[in-house]
């Protein structure tokens with residue numbers, strides 16, 4: 069093996085590579101200090117299709133990787149030869165997109181003769197919090213609500229590097245996807261989140277009572293922390309079509325505001341239920357949809373009333389990025405974890421319990 | 434020393450000296466697990482060649498044609514390895530490696546398989562009931578195969594007729610010899626020639642259909 073343990077026990081200098089969806093993220097961190105967070109997004113290329121096209125995203129990653137790594141190095145003033153370890157997202161995410169990052173990360177680690185840490189994307193979202201220089205240290209346990217175009221997950225984090233439990237996740241569309249789909253049926257462009265937000269600004273969130281999804285008594289027994297947004301999307305579509313069929317104008321602002329309220333309500337309600345059920349007075353928010361102002365406001369207001377403290381990493385670290393991947397690897401290194409072997413692949417459904425993938429066996433002294 | 438990487442079919446890695454001496458050639462014929470094996474194969478090729486990463490001066494990257502998902506793994510790896518060492522990537526059309534192997538073999542065996550002076554097509558599986566093929570005839574003064582037609586796709590059932598009518602021999606392959614890829618890169622380098630585009634040779638556009646508007650949910 070040419071791989072060796074990162075120079076400990078100081079603060080490791082880690083380069084993280086993230087390619088699980090449509091953002092090519094390269095991050096460089098030293099210990100818990102963020103040095104660079106470079107993101108190239110292929111979002112514009114997906115706009116005309118109304119959603120992320122996996123093959124388009126994967127092609128964009130291949131082209132963006134090298135310039136993004138170079139930009140991150142330039143921004144941080146770090147030379148590749150200074151890097152102590154390479155980190156990469158192994159999953160979950162789009163398989164073809166993940167493979168670009170995995171292939172690059174492995175070759176980079178071998179080329180630099182540095183250890184490689186293959187990590188979980190969702191746990192990376194939690195690790196983003198550690199890079200927030202202004203925040204107090206993350207306390208455990210904490211409930212984490214991760215909401216993006218690719219995932220909607222509720223996690224119980226007892227320890228970032230060793231104990232993360234999945235409480236629930238979406239059974240169908242991710243929340244961000246629901247925003248995109250509803251935006252489309254209201255004739256708004258992609259990505260839907262900011263568009264719905266803009267339209268909702270002048271609307272009445274109580275105008276239309278859209279369903280919340282998985283909040284009936286029977287659902288709350290079986291899917292207490294799971295989400296479902298496809299029924300909500302269909303309900304919005306049906307409501308809009310009935311209006312159109314009746315020859316009446318569609319009140320876009322009211323529909324947008326009421327739809328957004330339904331999404332926000334179910335997200336916050338279930339997250340706070342998880343806090344209450346587990347006796348955890350802390351809630352961490354992450355993922356690109358956290359950029360939604362209404363979601364943050366409602367979460368903070370209702371958490372406050374419930375005696376729960378809300379933590380939100382800077383928004384630039386909430387969207388998919390390589391810095392959070394580097395941060396997670398840095399934590400793993402500082403807690404004494406061995407590097408990953410080179411024998412892992414892209415795992416599109418990697419469970420959240422697998423914080424690090426393919427940790428190498430202990431080398432007998 | 435040149436490191437050759439190709440994932441247009443299986444995963445193939447080689448280390449070749451600039452004068453063509455093959456120091457190591459390793460491969461996996463699995464047409465799916467490229468991301469799983471790429472790191473180990475690079476590591477093994479370096480070990481078998483008894484070289485360090487710092488001994489590598491150039492990386493030859495097989496640019497396809499090949500199924501997208503796998504093809505990208507090798508190109509990403511080639512670029513990242515080169516970036517790590519601050520050395521250039523030399524893009525090579527993957528079929529060139531196969532053509533070079535056939536031509537060198539023909540030269541050694543006195544052209545018994547007619548590849549030496551006849552036009553021949555390197556043919557690989559492009560999935561979706563299509564083949565990818567590139568037509569060659571002979572070798573030039575730089576020791577590089579002469580492409581007479583650029584890589585293209587043909588429906589499986591049409592290829593034989595297409596090649597026969599053009600008087601082109603058919604040479605199917607299920608593997609890309611990475612050593613030949615590196616050798617072709619070395620020869621292109623020596624001759625100061627560029628043999629392939631720096632972009633992946635996909636030959637197909639992404640499968641996407643433009644949305645026609647939201648689907649109705651009410652009758």
Ligand SMILES: [Zn+2]
Pocket residue numbers: 189193216218219355356387388
């Ligand atoms: Zn994410």
